[in-house]
Ligand SMILES: Nc1ncnc2c1ncn2[C@@H]1O[C@H](COP(=O)(O)OP(=O)(O)O)[C@@H](O)[C@H]1O
């Protein structure tokens with residue numbers, strides 16, 4: 071790439087394609103990858119791709135349920151057979167994807183050969199590691215992070231390799247930028263790895279397809295964990311000072327999940343700010359990874375979230391200083407499968423060390439705290455994490471505080487979010503909408519800052535609660551097709 075691009079605003083955009091969209095790859099060829107572009111219009115874009123939907127879940131563990139994949143089984147030290155079976159499943163899924171994309175062509179043979187070599191390479195590396203660790207001088211736990219990274223990277227190399235192959239077949243000069251670290255002599259620092267691999271690419275005549283996973287000295291997985299492809303994406307955008315950063319998703323960023331509320335009832339969000347994006351990612355609906363947003367925000371690069379299948383729509387523009395002209399609710403989001411851990415102890419009264427210690431314990435167990443509330447003698451933490459680890463937290467708390475009563479409840483969080491939610495009577499409206507839908511509210515949270523209001527409901531009421539709040543707080547406002555078009 072020309073050096074001047076690091077100092078001046080460049081011509082190119084950096085665009086990330088999420089996993090759910092990658093699974094509909096053939097349609098992507100007709101929309102964002104090629105569509106009606108030809109000649110030079112095909113270029114001046116860098117694509118960062120995620121693994122096809124569900125692949126990383128099989129390789130590592132299910133993002134929402136925690137069900138172990140290859141990594142989970144390997145790390146749990148289950149029988150050798152168990153992770154081998156999971157890896158066979160990944161291979162079968164990947165080969166089935168190749169068959170769906172390339173039929174019986176020679177391209178399919180190339181795609182199969184490429185990914186099979188990566189999978190079998192990882193398998194033999196893990197076999198060797200297991201054998202080595204039987205001697206006692208080497209501990210498996212010392213190497214688990216590297217194994218996790220090696221496995222994760224397979225998902226993105228698979229989708230990136232196939233994308234290049236399909237584009238080349240259609241006459242586009244696409245080029246694979248493989249950041250997986252496969253056979254690299256030593257890990258480089260994150261930025262250096264990206265700079266090295268992008269060096270010498272002429273963006274005017276070549277279309278780089280970059281793997282969402284970057285192998286680097288810092289360990290992308292250690293620092294950012296799942297959703298890591300957004301880190302690769304935002305770092306490339308800031309390093310190359312891109313004209314615009316774009317995230318392509320399966321739907322427009324909308325006032326609620328279209329899967330729950332229905333495409334006919336949702337409204338597209340035209341503009342919002344990074345504060346709203348943070349609330350969404352806290353709930354697990356990653357509009358953008360908060361750490362990825364930081365670099366873009368600081369460098370003043372605009373971020374656009376687009377529907378990959380409606381390329382002519384301007385999508386959602388996320389900026390730092392946007393605030394809705396009128397106070398309103400912009401999104402109803404939420405999360406089911408949350409575990410509420412309630413600790414009741416009368417000795418807690420007036421003693422905040424209790425809370426500090428509980429939070430420290432949850433941090434050590436790496437349990438994610440989505441929300442929390444308290445009263446005089448109880449604390450409740452709304453947690454996401456595997457049942458196994460949360461049960462461990464319950465046991466450890468019971469051992470440390472013998473007088474404490476610790477209970478777990480399965481709940482869901484439903485949340486109304488907006489850049490300015492100082493809407494008079496909003497709490498009353500929300501609660502009466504839930505009660506009219508026969509939903510019992512278990513707890514209610516709103517902070518003084520008023521960007522979010524959360525209702526805790528029983529897990530089985532989750533979808534109905536989203537529909538009820540969307541209807542009362544958004545549909546009734548009759549925003550039309552888009553709230554504040556970008
Ligand atoms: N407010 C919302 N707007 C759009 N999609 C949403 C919203 N809330 C939840 N979703 C769901 O998010 C899914 C896409 O998830 P996402 O994390 O964007 O996937 P990916 O990054 O893999 O493409 C969609 O299938 C949709 O059902």
Ligand SMILES: N[C@@H](CC(=O)OP(=O)(O)O)C(=O)O
Nearest residue numbers: 088089120126296297298299
């Ligand atoms: N595929 C990886 C990385 C990622 O960012 O995916 P997505 O863009 O689909 O959220 C994961 O599931 O964590």
